[in-house]
Amino acid sequence: MIYKQGEIPLDINARRSAPISTNIQFFTQDTGSAKLSFSFTKDGVPLPLSAVDAKIVLLYADDSFYKRSLILTDKVNGKAEYVLSDEELKHYGQVKAEVKLYYTNGQALATIFFTFSIAKTLEDQNIVPVAEYYIDDFESLRAGINKTVDEISQTLEEIKAKFDEFENIETKDGAQEKANAAQEMAEAYTDQHAAKTDNPHKVTKSQVGLDKVDNIKQLAKSDFDSFYSRYQTEKDKWNGGQLFKLTEDNGSRKLIADGTDLLTLPSGLYYGVSSKIINSPDPNAVEWFHYDVSTNNTRKTIVVTATNNPKRWFGTVHTDGSFKGWQRFITDADLSPTWNTVTLINGATQDSVNPFKFSVSNNVLWLRGSFGILPSVGTSVAKFTNKPTQTVDLVVPTIGSYGTARFSLTTDGDLKYDGMLANDETKVTRVSFNESIPLW
Numbered sequence: 001m002i003y004k005q006g007e008i009p010l011d012i013n014a015r016r017s018a019p020i021s022t023n024i025q026f027f028t029q030d031t032g033s034a035k036l037s038f039s040f041t042k043d044g045v046p047l048p049l050s051a052v053d054a055k056i057v058l059l060y061a062d063d064s065f066y067k068r069s070l071i072l073t074d075k076v077n078g079k080a081e082y083v084l085s086d087e088e089l090k091h092y093g094q095v096k097a098e099v100k101l102y103y104t105n106g107q108a109l110a111t112i113f114f115t116f117s118i119a120k121t122l123e124d125q126n127i128v129p130v131a132e133y134y135i136d137d138f139e140s141l142r143a144g145i146n147k148t149v150d151e152i153s154q155t156l157e158e159i160k161a162k163f164d165e166f167e168n169i170e171t172k173d174g175a176q177e178k179a180n181a182a183q184e185m186a187e188a189y190t191d192q193h194a195a196k197t198d199n200p201h202k203v204t205k206s207q208v209g210l211d212k213v214d215n216i217k218q219l220a221k222s223d224f225d226s227f228y229s230r231y232q233t234e235k236d237k238w239n240g241g242q243l244f245k246l247t248e249d250n251g252s253r254k255l256i257a258d259g260t261d262l263l264t265l266p267s268g269l270y271y272g273v274s275s276k277i278i279n280s281p282d283p284n285a286v287e288w289f290h291y292d293v294s295t296n297n298t299r300k301t302i303v304v305t306a307t308n309n310p311k312r313w314f315g316t317v318h319t320d321g322s323f324k325g326w327q328r329f330i331t332d333a334d335l336s337p338t339w340n341t342v343t344l345i346n347g348a349t350q351d352s353v354n355p356f357k358f359s360v361s362n363n364v365l366w367l368r369g370s371f372g373i374l375p376s377v378g379t380s381v382a383k384f385t386n387k388p389t390q391t392v393d394l395v396v397p398t399i400g401s402y403g404t405a406r407f408s409l410t411t412d413g414d415l416k417y418d419g420m421l422a423n424d425e426t427k428v429t430r431v432s433f434n435e436s437i438p439l440w
Helices: 138-170 172-193 223-239
Strands: 004-011 020-027 033-042 054-060 065-069 071-076 079-083 093-103 106-109 114-119 131-135 268-273 288-296 297-306 311-319 323-328 357-361 364-372 380-383 392-400 402-411 413-421 432-436
Touching: 004 020, 033 093, 065 138, 268 392
Parallel strands: 004 033, 020 114, 065 131
Antiparallel strands: 033 079, 054 065, 054 093, 071 079, 093 106, 093 114, 268 288, 288 297, 297 311, 311 323, 357 364, 364 432, 380 413, 392 402, 392 432, 402 413
């Protein structure tokens, strides 16, 4: 399609601004090609148009008035357009216009008004347009009213059919009359064919029993009206209910299949083994995690809770689909950790006065205290579950003779003894730690 396109930037703010006088000019013969294109911004960035009904208000020189919906061409970057109808192009002269944004939460925003013009072509010099007024909201309302009238008419026809059925329902007296007639016919048949006492078809009056026929009470119209009202109420409630299930039918979380990419899940409450879920924040944890996912168009928020540690993370996916990474919640356990005694191995012994201890705070491993009887060089003296991302070399003082001892904490969590330099190594009774090691 080929268009004469007029670009109009609209900034949403509360600053006083003069109306925008554009140089846009269309002609009365620009059939289907006169297009206004809009770009919306707020605070210098594109204004998203999600959950918005955008309207353009047009006031023509002959006092014709139109209010129509814009076509949203790019909701993320705030783009919209409107093609003038053939009827609107007949109203030549200067046109005043403004755009209004109606949000589904009840808010509304109005832009500064702008102007453009429509000029007559040579063949339209003699046209005299008649003032017109058109608001598409009224047309939608009229269509809705017509639809409602049709539905009411259909309902009345259904109710009328029900009452026709009621009129055909047998009354108690009528049913009894027919039963008596049937009994008389049966008795006549019996008298005719019961000449022999041993006739197997002989039927007595008491055996027929039609005199005991009773007609059940029929449904009253008031009862029918009450039933229909309750039915419609329940129908409206179910039709207006949320159709997407966030949990299983019993309210429990949904199990995530092994190998599922966490970032692809729709809104809901889930659980699964962390090591078997792609993009889980702790891929090495072989334990059950809870995953809470909420989405809004392409944006997404995910909260993950480890049920055994317990630890918690959150991550977000932005409008452009990019994942922003995992951030872990810091708790009082992280800020006020406890000191734990280190289990020594390979012959290293604890100092009874200043035992060797560790603590983890805010993703930092702290070591303090002493131990003696060092093993041979290159031997591990302890094994930690909290591991650095690269090997860390440590130099600590020796006690008993002035000097230092070297250790290294590997990415496997091994604390290795790498050697000693002291004035008299035979007099060294212990080594003393007061170290902090980042784990990221």
